[in-house]
Amino acid sequence: MSLTDGAVRSFPAGTSLGEVAQKISPRLGREAVAAVVDGEPVDLAFHPPDGASVRFVTLEEAEGLEVLRHSTAHLLAEAVMHLHPGAKLGIGPAIEHGFYYDFDLPVSLTLEDLPAIEAEMRRLAGERQPFNREELSTAEAVELFRQAGQPYKVELIEDLAKQGAGRVSLYRQGDFVDLCRGPHVPDTGWIRAFKLTSVAGAYWRGDSRRPMLQRIYGVAFAKQSELETHLKMLEEAAKRDHRKLGRELDLFSVQDEGPGFPFFHPKGMIVRNVLEDFWRELHRKRGYQEIKTPIILNEGLWHRSGHWDHYRENMYFTVIDGQNYAVKPMNCPGAMLLYRRRIHSYRDLPLRLAELGLVHRHELSGVLHGLLRVRCFTQDDAHLFMTPGQIQREIEGVIDLTDYVYRLFGFEYHVELSTRPENAMGDPKLWEQAEAALAQALQAKGLLYKINPGDGAFYGPKIDFHLRDCLGRTWQCGTIQLDFQMPERFDLTYVGEDGQKHRPVMVHRVVFGSIERFIGILTEHFAGAFPLWLAPVQVKVLPVTPAAADYGEQVATALEEAGLRAEVDGRNEKIGYRIREAQLEKVPYMLVVGEKEAASGTVAVRTRNGGDQGVRPLEEFTRQAAEEARSRSLESTACGRAGRD
RNA sequence: GCCGAUGUAGCUCAGCCGGUAGAGCAGCGCACUCGUAAUGCGCAGGUCGUCGGUUCGAGUCCGACCAUCGGCUCCA
Numbered sequence: 001m002s003l004t005d006g007a008v009r010s011f012p013a014g015t016s017l018g019e020v021a022q023k024i025s026p027r028l029g030r031e032a033v034a035a036v037v038d039g040e041p042v043d044l045a046f047h048p049p050d051g052a053s054v055r056f057v058t059l060e061e062a063e064g065l066e067v068l069r070h071s072t073a074h075l076l077a078e079a080v081m082h083l084h085p086g087a088k089l090g091i092g093p094a095i096e097h098g099f100y101y102d103f104d105l106p107v108s109l110t111l112e113d114l115p116a117i118e119a120e121m122r123r124l125a126g127e128r129q130p131f132n133r134e135e136l137s138t139a140e141a142v143e144l145f146r147q148a149g150q151p152y153k154v155e156l157i158e159d160l161a162k163q164g165a166g167r168v169s170l171y172r173q174g175d176f177v178d179l180c181r182g183p184h185v186p187d188t189g190w191i192r193a194f195k196l197t198s199v200a201g202a203y204w205r206g207d208s209r210r211p212m213l214q215r216i217y218g219v220a221f222a223k224q225s226e227l228e229t230h231l232k233m234l235e236e237a238a239k240r241d242h243r244k245l246g247r248e249l250d251l252f253s254v255q256d257e258g259p260g261f262p263f264f265h266p267k268g269m270i271v272r273n274v275l276e277d278f279w280r281e282l283h284r285k286r287g288y289q290e291i292k293t294p295i296i297l298n299e300g301l302w303h304r305s306g307h308w309d310h311y312r313e314n315m316y317f318t319v320i321d322g323q324n325y326a327v328k329p330m331n332c333p334g335a336m337l338l339y340r341r342r343i344h345s346y347r348d349l350p351l352r353l354a355e356l357g358l359v360h361r362h363e364l365s366g367v368l369h370g371l372l373r374v375r376c377f378t379q380d381d382a383h384l385f386m387t388p389g390q391i392q393r394e395i396e397g398v399i400d401l402t403d404y405v406y407r408l409f410g411f412e413y414h415v416e417l418s419t420r421p422e423n424a425m426g427d428p429k430l431w432e433q434a435e436a437a438l439a440q441a442l443q444a445k446g447l448l449y450k451i452n453p454g455d456g457a458f459y460g461p462k463i464d465f466h467l468r469d470c471l472g473r474t475w476q477c478g479t480i481q482l483d484f485q486m487p488e489r490f491d492l493t494y495v496g497e498d499g500q501k502h503r504p505v506m507v508h509r510v511v512f513g514s515i516e517r518f519i520g521i522l523t524e525h526f527a528g529a530f531p532l533w534l535a536p537v538q539v540k541v542l543p544v545t546p547a548a549a550d551y552g553e554q555v556a557t558a559l560e561e562a563g564l565r566a567e568v569d570g571r572n573e574k575i576g577y578r579i580r581e582a583q584l585e586k587v588p589y590m591l592v593v594g595e596k597e598a599a600s601g602t603v604a605v606r607t608r609n610g611g612d613q614g615v616r617p618l619e620e621f622t623r624q625a626a627e628e629a630r631s632r633s634l635e636s637t638a639c640g641r642a643g644r645d
Numbered sequence: 646g647c648c649g650a651u652g653u654a655g656c657u658c659a660g661c662c663g664g665u666a667g668a669g670c671a672g673c674g675c676a677c678u679c680g681u682a683a684u685g686c687g688c689a690g691g692u693c694g695u696c697g698g699u700u701c702g703a704g705u706c707c708g709a710c711c712a713u714c715g716g717c718u719c720c721a
Contacts, residue, residue: 100716108648108649109649110649110650111649111650111715197715198649198715198716199648199649199650199715199716200648200649200715200716200717201647201648201649201715201716201717202648202716202717202718203647203648203717203718206717206718207718208646208647208717208718208719212647212648212717213648213717214648214649215648215716215717217715217716243714247656248656254713255712256694256711256712256713259711259712259713314719314720359721361720361721363719363720364646364647364718364719365646365712366646366647366648366716366717366718367646367717367718367719367720368713369714372721373720373721374721377721379721475721476720476721477721478721479721510721512721513721514721516721517721518721542680542681544678544679544680544681545678545679545680546678547678572677572678572679573679573683573684574677574678574679574680574683574684575679575680575681576679576680576681576682576683576684577682577683577684578681578682579681579682580681580682580683581682581683582682583682584682590681592680592681594680596680604680604681606681611681611682612680612681
């Protein structure tokens with residue numbers, strides 16, 4: 001057989017991969033969990049055919065961890081079957097960081113049940129039960145699971161049979177058997193570093209019309225230390241939760257009187273306005289014109305746009321003077337009306353109309369989540385009208401803009417291309433054209449992208465930008481959607497060079513996505529310690545004693561004149577106390593001023609991360625802080641030495 | 646919307662088997678006049694998510710509803 005390093009080695013027929021690994025090196029024999037033979041993942045118990053190409057997989061690799069996590073799911077199922085013998089099994093795959101398994105049980109599980117299940121898993125792991133693979137015809141497998149009282153497994157096998165599978169594989173460990181493609185780790189003794197984390201409801205096969213099963217989630221890693229690192233990361237994420245920080249920093253709130261309709265407090269409004277000012281500046285520079293379209297528009301418009309047929313479930317309606325109106329869930333129809341107001345020449349195109357548009361969508365109550373999932377939000381929208389020949393250049397322009405914005409905040413991102421969904425509007429040929437145009441722009445920009453078949457909007461395919469925050473979590477924000485339908489429906493035209501009417505192409509796009517969601521993400525990304533340009537209070541002036549109060553006011557005035565947001569905390573409290581409060585508010589700079597500073601026109605600079613930075617002339621600090629804010633830097637440069645927050 | 650959990654002061658949380666509510670922080674007042682993450686003392690603050698039921702009596706038991714949290718489905 002040939003190995004990954006190019007070596008070709010021979011072994012007696014009937015040698016298992018486990019034995020091969022052992023012969024290659026004792027270390028590989030210890031570390032291999034599975035292998036890939038001629039491109040197919042297999043167990044170490046597999047006997048490779050003559051001339052096979054073999055690659056061993058260890059827990060160092062993502063593939064190996066996936067095998068381990070999948071095996072852990074089986075172990076979980078075995079433990080649950082022991083504790084609840086009548087349980088019906090759903091599915092149990094590996095997921096990012098861990099695994100889950102779905103069960104249909106007569107009793108509801110709660111968090112308190114998890115320790116007992118986990119203990120049983122550890123006991124079974126201690127027995128080092130081997131995972132044994134066997135293959136059966138689908139008919140035999142159906143019979144086996146029917147007798148075992150496992151209807152969900154029977155359904156799965158019957159579906160596999162319908163798709164043409166003649167045989168299926170099963171895995172047994174101990175007294176547990178499961179339908180499974182494999183591969184698995186050699187025995188349950190490999191499963192050590194894991195923890196059951198939560199229990200939740202989940203529809204069978206993700207279909208809300210089918211029974212709800214109980215899903216147990218867990219995490220699993222190669223080593224205990226990695227598990228602990230991961231659990232620490234979760235704790236860190238909980239500390240950064242924007243709902244918690246939003247309350248502590250007094251940025252925003254959601255109240256019982258308006259579920260999903262967030263309130264922005266004065267400090268949150270500063271962050272929001274700074275972001276919007278930045279957005280306006282950016283769009284002005286890039287040839288966009290800003291518009292504002294109404295929030296409530298006649299229902300007829302929504303019939304015409306296709307929203308009535310495709311989006312009604314998510315919309316709010318109202319009646320005015322006996323006429324039906326809808327609250328807009330999207331901004332595009334308003335932009336259509338604006339475009340249609342007058343005749344356009346090809347010379348006007350591309351026409352870029354940007355709108356910070358407040359939209360309302362009826363989201364299911366169970367999905368609401370702080371600022372990240374709400375029922376009203378402001379899209380930093382734009383509708384670009386163009387000739388077909390301008391498509392690629394315009395899309396590239398939006399990609400550049402998005403890239404610029406995400407980098408500024410220190411986000412990395414990846415891109416996905418979503419294609420025609422089932423409820424799509426319009427001619428499939430137009431869809432193909434639109435999909436090709438998006439793919440072409442991505443390729444021209446040299447971006448790697450993943451394809452999500454069937455995930456497009458009902459009016460067109462889209463490019464989604466998923467940004468990655470400092471904890472490695474990804475969030476969908478920006479999207480670029482190409483639309484041939486809406487111009488058709490609204491009969492939009494432009495007069496071409498030939499004097500004839502032509503149909504423009506439209507692009508919908510957002511960069512932040514939703515201002516509300518973006519603020520939520522920024523809050524978590526920066527753990528509430530916003531870079532200077534975004535911080536609600538940029539500098540806090542702390543007079544040591546009332547004797548320095550006047551000087552403190554002078555300092556604050558100088559800062560404000562330089563365009564900085566400064567506050568004086570001259571309360572009758574000890575300086576340590578006021579510093580502590582400013583720290584907790586995550587104010588970027590604290591200026592401690594006493595008689596010495598007042599006498600010399602200086603300030604003692606303190607940063608929220610670096611502590612006391614020493615005394616500097618007021619004028620110098622002010623100038624540097626203003627520059628730091630102006631340049632929208634992520635570094636604290638105004639303390640005299642550079643340092644990333 | 647569905648499954649499960651939770652809901653006591655602005656925040657974090659006590660409150661046993663039903664006997665009529667408590668702490669710390671925050672707030673307010675007074676004293677201290679202070680140099681880089683919490684000065685001391687005092688005061689005030691709750692129709693115990695809402696509505697209904699059981700009971701002599703409900704924060705505690707039961708039911709419905711509302712909201713939140715973790716998921717599912719859906720999405721910016």
